[in-house]
Amino acid sequence: MATVRADKIYKIFGRHAKDVVTQLENGVSRDELQKQGATPAVINASFQVREGETFVVMGLSGSGKSTLIRTLNGLLPPTSGHVYVDDQDITTMPPKDIRQVRQNTMSMVFQHFALFPHRTIMENASYGLRVRGMDSSERREKGRQALELVGLKGWENHYPRQLSGGMQQRVGLARALAAETDVLLMDEAFSALDPLIRRDMQDQLIDLQHKLAKTIIFITHDLNEAMRLGDRIAVMRDGEIVQIGTTKQILDEPADDYVAQFVQDVDRSRVLTAGAIAEQITTIAPGSETSSTLELMRGADLGAVFVVDDALRLVGALSYAAAAQAAGRSERWIDGSVDRQVPTTPPEAPIVEVFEQAAGTELPVAVVKQDGTLLGALPRTALLRALGKQATSTNHQAQQGFQQPPAGAVQEAADV
């Protein structure tokens, strides 16, 4: 597994780039420098992407996202600052070593599919391996596996023009996966797709990420997409990162008006996940005594507790009413009163999917990890509170003015 760290990255287009960095450091504004003909595309960007994390970079068109991601894999040398991939400083490496890192550690998925029109889907998917010098049978095998992962089994011998946009994008993803690199860089990889297919691709990426746990840096100008996919999100404005945080942090505490404007349009029920808003709940062991349990619940004013076993796996729930009734019947142990039909949800479920469950029960919905252990609970109050901060006004300003660069598709593929 690999980590990627950006340390005070500057990328200036135009002449006297190093001087421009000094001027920026001395407080001269970007606007002022632009008047003088320089383009500070990335200004003092620092962050560390953890192993297995999906780190999203979000911002309006022209904010510097593509420039930043291209410095991360060495396609563009930064004007100053350093990029570390697994603690190796790639900014000081000779070009041939950087190419090695690109081939072995970081793959890139581009917005405009970047497929070769006259090569088959299989040849496109395994292209990176050919460049690496892998023999043809091994290449085919890895290509086949990657195409299967993205749901394109059976299309190996077709050509890109025979595939829909969504399918072509999946070939781009398959090519990156076939390289089996730890790091995936995705620059607006889904932006050219229509909304339904885009959602589908997002779901597929989330699924793949569960299986593969890659370190992903994903660029988008769509905050909904950012929040669905990202473990953390970096918001860029005019070359600078203005905030880095989880979906919840960015929704609840936008760093400035720019971020707040983006946040207004977000459907909180779809981007906040059960795991993000789960609350702690008091748990007891199976075989607890009724009297002491009731006392505990009364003392802490608990409406319910969860029962978990030694391995923290959920056994059931006990409501205050059920505990009180058991005490009334003088039952010594709580086990007969435990409700084993507790509604559960995985942590990654958007909360919109939890409402129906919550409506059908008095108990909090249990948030349960894939291994069956309890992460927390969602009482109805938590769900309502999470929605409560939703802005009522709609502001579409933040979505205006997006223009995609022309499709330099094949050129981009050749860069890799």
Ligand SMILES: Nc1ncnc2c1ncn2[C@@H]1O[C@H](COP(=O)(O)OP(=O)(O)OP(=O)(O)O)[C@@H](O)[C@H]1O
């Ligand atoms: N090769 C280049 N030469 C000169 N200026 C460039 C170059 N590449 C990018 N820029 C400028 O750098 C700034 C940031 O561009 P960049 O492509 O990184 O933005 P972006 O956030 O990816 O935008 P988009 O959402 O439209 O893709 C812009 O002002 C752009 O004009």
Ligand SMILES: [Mg+2]
């Ligand atoms: Mg871009």
